[in-house]
Amino acid sequence: MLRVEHMSKRLGAFCLDDVSFTVHDGEYFVILGESGVGKTVVLELIAGLVAADDGDLYWDSENLRRRSIQQRRMGLVYQGQALFPHMTVRGNIAYGARGHGAEWAQKWAEEVGVGHLLERRPDTLSGGEAQRVALARTLASDPRCLLLDEPLAALDLHARAQLRGLLRQIHKSGRTIVHVTHDYEEAVSLATRIAVMNRGTIVQTGPPEEVFHRPASEFVARFVGIRNILRGRLASTGPYTPRFNADGLSISVVTDAAPGPGMIMLRSEDVTVSRAPIESSAQNVLPGVVIDVLRTPGGMEVLIDIGAELAAMVTPESVAQLDLAPGENVWVSFKATAVRFVGDEA
Amino acid sequence: MTRNRINIEPLYLVFSFLGGLVLLFLVAPLAGMVLNSSGQELVQAGTDSEVQRSIWLTLWTSMAGTMLLAIAAVPFAYLLARKEFPLKTLVLAVVNLPIVIPHSAAGIALLGFISRDSLVGGAGEKAGIHFVGGAGGIMVAMAFVSLPFLITSARDGFAMVPERLEKAAMTLGASPARVFVTVSLPLAWRAVLSGLILMWARGLSEFGAVAVVAYHPIVTPVLIYERFGAFGLKYARPVAVIFLAICLIFFVAFRWVAAGVGAPAWLSRQRAEAGDIHAAR
Numbered sequence: 001m002l003r004v005e006h007m008s009k010r011l012g013a014f015c016l017d018d019v020s021f022t023v024h025d026g027e028y029f030v031i032l033g034e035s036g037v038g039k040t041v042v043l044e045l046i047a048g049l050v051a052a053d054d055g056d057l058y059w060d061s062e063n064l065r066r067r068s069i070q071q072r073r074m075g076l077v078y079q080g081q082a083l084f085p086h087m088t089v090r091g092n093i094a095y096g097a098r099g100h101g102a103e104w105a106q107k108w109a110e111e112v113g114v115g116h117l118l119e120r121r122p123d124t125l126s127g128g129e130a131q132r133v134a135l136a137r138t139l140a141s142d143p144r145c146l147l148l149d150e151p152l153a154a155l156d157l158h159a160r161a162q163l164r165g166l167l168r169q170i171h172k173s174g175r176t177i178v179h180v181t182h183d184y185e186e187a188v189s190l191a192t193r194i195a196v197m198n199r200g201t202i203v204q205t206g207p208p209e210e211v212f213h214r215p216a217s218e219f220v221a222r223f224v225g226i227r228n229i230l231r232g233r234l235a236s237t238g239p240y241t242p243r244f245n246a247d248g249l250s251i252s253v254v255t256d257a258a259p260g261p262g263m264i265m266l267r268s269e270d271v272t273v274s275r276a277p278i279e280s281s282a283q284n285v286l287p288g289v290v291i292d293v294l295r296t297p298g299g300m301e302v303l304i305d306i307g308a309e310l311a312a313m314v315t316p317e318s319v320a321q322l323d324l325a326p327g328e329n330v331w332v333s334f335k336a337t338a339v340r341f342v343g344d345e346a
Numbered sequence: 347m348t349r350n351r352i353n354i355e356p357l358y359l360v361f362s363f364l365g366g367l368v369l370l371f372l373v374a375p376l377a378g379m380v381l382n383s384s385g386q387e388l389v390q391a392g393t394d395s396e397v398q399r400s401i402w403l404t405l406w407t408s409m410a411g412t413m414l415l416a417i418a419a420v421p422f423a424y425l426l427a428r429k430e431f432p433l434k435t436l437v438l439a440v441v442n443l444p445i446v447i448p449h450s451a452a453g454i455a456l457l458g459f460i461s462r463d464s465l466v467g468g469a470g471e472k473a474g475i476h477f478v479g480g481a482g483g484i485m486v487a488m489a490f491v492s493l494p495f496l497i498t499s500a501r502d503g504f505a506m507v508p509e510r511l512e513k514a515a516m517t518l519g520a521s522p523a524r525v526f527v528t529v530s531l532p533l534a535w536r537a538v539l540s541g542l543i544l545m546w547a548r549g550l551s552e553f554g555a556v557a558v559v560a561y562h563p564i565v566t567p568v569l570i571y572e573r574f575g576a577f578g579l580k581y582a583r584p585v586a587v588i589f590l591a592i593c594l595i596f597f598v599a600f601r602w603v604a605a606g607v608g609a610p611a612w613l614s615r616q617r618a619e620a621g622d623i624h625a626a627r
Contacts, residue, residue: 049513069516082514086532095528096518141518 075143096141453558503537
């Protein structure tokens with residue numbers, strides 16, 4: 001268990017203020033925030049590369065602030081990999097694995113799918129391959145937890161999806177992972193818990209569903225943007241528009257993804273509310289009951305129970321016209337193209 | 347007139363002409379010296395045992411001095427590249443001091459420092475090293491005036507190594523010493539090697555400081571001067587030509603070896619990344 005307590009650090013114009021969070025064993029903890037809010041510095045503080053001005057840092061009951069970088073064994077994987085350019089892939093992976101035999105590097109290379117690249121030089125690798133080697137190098141050094149700095153940021157879509165699968169697999173093997181990113185999709189698809197960071201401090205921590213459905217502040221709400229997230233399963237439908245099934249709902253989704261478990265995301269701005277089912281190009285027309293109507297900076301947010309909770313963003317005029325109030329029966333519609341599917345496995 | 351004829355900007359034509367003049371200025375005296383020496387003169391000078399002794403002495407003292415000083419200067423260069431400390435600007439100025447002071451003055455200063463009745467000279471004397479009038483003194487004089495070249499080049503080389511690589515190595519459990527030997531030094535190696543070559547080349551061509559500290563045993567630059575003073579241009583020239591040729595051979599050979607060490611592909615990429623990191627900050 002990693003405990004960060006009231007950590008503060010001033011670095012020039014930028015400043016981390018009173019950062020606290022706990023990462024339990026085996027958790028996939030994602031720190032989500034815009035670029036330049038100090039996410040990387042948090043990782044460097046944990047790894048010991050930057051000394052904190054204030055605060056405490058524990059691994060179980062061990063005070064990490066009293067330990068050197070080498071003793072902490074926090075496996076930091078930098079953005080852009082930071083592979084040693086003058087060594088082969090094998091040399092890179094074996095670097096932190098002193099005391100282990102030659103098979104050790106081989107084992108970890110195969111674990112992350114770069115077993116065939118051992119004699120290559122880092123500058124001949126693709127972005128995805130280099131990121132895998134960087135992961136293998138850190139894993140081979142036998143770290144207590146993994147600290148990942150934007151591990152998917154520099155990759156193309158295909159490599160990103162593959163690497164996401166690898167990260168999920170590493171997490172399943174029981175690793176504790178702290179991952180920082182600015183990409184909410186990445187956060188939702190990987191995290192068991194998310195911490196949202198803004199202006200050098202953590203503004204909300206919780207499971208992805210909670211953070212996205214019940215943002216604790218306006219900042220979180222605006223940052224995460226997408227309010228509607230549903231877990232479920234993409235069914236195979238042959239040549240027809242794929243359908244996504246969740247909580248007894250069946251939703252049309254436009255996607256090229258393979259069938260399987262995953263989640264869909266839908267912006268509340270893309271949901272239309274009406275009194276009667278309307279005929280339009282929208283493939284998804286569903287009945288529901290209004291749970292609540294809330295005033296937000298972006299307009300009126302109508303929470304509707306359609307079997308799952310769905311948020312729709314409408315104007316105050318529409319609320320008045322349609323007489324939207326808790327308990328009223330309504331219809332919601334949204335286009336299949338407005339729904340984004342993210343598969344668990346790809 | 348064809349369509350793909352390159353338009354020549356008159357300004358660059360002028361610049362090229364000026365460049366040609368500069369090259370001529372550098373090459374002409376050397377070429378003249380070589381062309382004015384007859385084969386017979388060269389053979390005569392080449393078989394002169396005093397000339398042979400002096401060339402050998404010059405080569406080994408300059409190399410040994412460079413190697414000995416490198417043991418301390420290379421780690422020092424790393425410190426200068428990586429760490430901030432009080433009075434760093436002053437330290438950097440001190441490092442470059444030998445470049446700006448007259449070398450005869452440097453020789454005078456060194457003489458006081460290593461003479462038999464000084465602390466260092468006395469200690470050397472007890473250990474059997476005769477600085478004044480000995481190879482030890484020659485090495486000290488050569489190293490003193492040429493050290494800035496090594497430190498500056500090595501420092502630039504270390505500064506070019508992305509700090510993230512060193513940090514990554516430390517999180518992988520490597521001690522700072524291991525990081526220095528396995529990451530920083532190999533990645534800065536070309537610059538360090540280039541600095542070593544520069545320091546060596548500068549040291550072996552030194553006249554002023556060496557002549558003051560140790561006129562004898564005689565190194566080649568001093569020998570050339572002595573022959574010129576005693577017998578004239580005709581006697582000094584063949585020695586100069588032979589020394590020039592030997593230096594050139596060594597210099598080109600070392601450069602060639604240095605260029606072969608390390609792969610330029612990753613070097614350029616690593617430099618680009620270093621640029622990115624600076625831009626990101």
